[in-house]
């Protein structure tokens with residue numbers, strides 16, 4: 001910032017008024033002109049003044065050296081403009097999410113509940129009361145490999161009973177926050193409207209959903225933890241998944257972003273684990289399992305990114321509190337030694353990225369032979385990122401029990417074709433659940449599309465960024481890592497505190513950027529697709545697609561970082577002719593969620609049919625004849641979808657495109673013409689959507 005662009009401002013005001021002279025036009029967008037439209041004399045660095053700052057006291061210039069350093073030292077180097085923001089939200093000390101996992105044990109006193117012997121945990125080879133991890137828990141001898149448990153918040157499985165840990169105010173605050181904690185997600189005004197979303201469940205003998213947490217006969221400890229988390233009413237996906245768990249069914253579930261899918265897989269698994277107890281001690285490697293350092297988790301959750309993996313682990317900790325189930329997490333980029341020590345302390349429910357898990361398996365530190373529950377979260381993203389070989393290795397080529405001997409759940413907000421191929425191989429007789437049309441956006445998100453040429457993007461962004469962090473957090477998506485760095489620098493040059501996150505940053509930098517964003521110290525985060533999936537950050541009120549993705553599913557996930565848990569949010573996308581490949585799908589999506597479709601967008605869609613890009617059939621699935629004639633014999637609410645597009649359960653409508661490659665491990669599941677007793681039937685045969693483009697996105701994030 002120089003004072004040279006204030007030729008019409010009295011000298012003593014040069015340091016007091018931002019960029020423009022006091023008469024600066026509010027319409028002015030040209031960052032290099034002064035209020036007279038003339039280029040500033042003796043120009044120093046260019047400075048754009050957003051309208052909301054024009055005529056306001058001038059912030060001190062940013063220290064360039066700080067700008068260069070900030071990616072590794074963001075915690076506190078806030079430029080002056082943003083100190084005022086951060087003062088509105090006190091920056092806390094170290095996040096409670098970063099606190100080390102404590103290793104406490106408890107005596108076998110306290111509340112005890114016997115197994116119900118139903119659902120997933122009730123098979124003939126059901127889990128019994130021995131050990132699941134490195135032999136450290138031996139309930140019959142009353143200790144952990146010789147160590148006597150000494151009281152604390154950890155629970156225990158002893159003599160066939162679940163002994164709950166003691167309550168701790170400190171840990172409850174760490175796990176659940178306080179009710180007025182801004183870092184805690186609060187449900188929004190539209191939470192109850194989730195029940196109005198059309199639900200489809202297809203498969204054999206679909207059980208009815210539960211009605212409420214209280215009436216679901218959940219394990220009392222799980223129910224307590226759910227309430228401590230501030231959940232009073234289950235979301236639709238949770239209502240259904242809990243009932244599927246009870247019925248011991250595999251499932252593939254799609255529900256809109258922010259509608260509680262994490263609980264959707266954690267609740268049924270923990271409900272069964274809490275009642276059934278640990279699995280049989282393995283002796284497969286011929287060693288005494290009590291001396292082995294190998295962990296034998298019972299539940300495995302695979303997820304694509306480190307951040308999402310760590311977030312799922314945080315959620316798991318909340319619901320495992322005081323139980324015998326020790327959650328653990330492993331992901332790449334972090335210190336493997338620390339992760340190894342952590343899993344040695346307990347690893348019943350493991351949350352992992354595929355690459356790091358393979359590494360641990362190769363080091364003989366994790367065995368999958370006790371796995372009873374397998375979850376693939378954001379499975380389509382894992383395939384997109386090229387993880388299929390690792391996933392297939394983990395699921396099919398290591399020691400994990402086959403599909404008949406485990407329960408498998410796949411979750412995502414979008415389900416392209418190749419993921420359903422994986423479902424055929426990994427799931428048995430599964431129920432396909434879709435809450436809202438697969439791949440649709442939540443109506444809680446107001447979506448705006450702005451026509452912006454590439455060269456104008458920065459100016460427009462500066463215009464729409466909020467004045468203060470109290471207006472909520474803003475997540476800005478760009479396509480490339482280089483662009484993420486460049487844009488965060490540009491914002492910094494304009495005295496706007498923005499952190500950046502992408503795949504070239506070290507894990508520590510990524511965590512720091514997220515933490516700084518989450519706490520509001522840097523209320524703007526510039527991100528590549530690495531932050532698009534699953535990340536659940538309270539108070540994100542605005543998502544900006546600075547660069548629109550070329551994949552419409554990616555768009556769905558990105559805008560879904562706002563408008564979560566019934567809260568409302570805004571998503572603004574910059575569109576220009578370079579984005580014509582998604583125009584039709586975008587229009588369909590906007591119409592479906594009752595959003596305004598700008599006229600110019602329709603015109604661009606009509607500009608030459610050659611620009612349709614790859615149509616993934618989004619608008620055409622329903623056209624295959626037959627429509628939605630349904631029989632609904634399960635007695636659940638018959639939400640007949642208003643949308644005219646088909647779901648994507650391949651088993652419906654008799655597709656034969658997918659190879660039936662069950663490798664002898666699956667039950668065969670539902671086949672063409674099978675009795676869809678509880679679900680909808682008679683789908684017209686929707687055309688198979690073409691496979692995703694093979695556009696190696698790895699390098700993007």
Ligand SMILES: Nc1ncnc2c1ncn2[C@@H]1O[C@H](COP(=O)(O)OP(=O)(O)OP(=O)(O)O)[C@@H](O)[C@H]1O
Nearest residue numbers: 185231233234235257258259260261262534536565
């Ligand atoms: N039953 C509930 N009551 C209140 N809040 C809930 C409930 N279920 C989930 N939430 C909250 O809603 C938010 C979104 O949940 P979650 O992250 O599981 O959504 P999701 O469907 O997995 O989203 P995405 O598709 O983006 O991954 C979280 O903050 C979670 O704590």
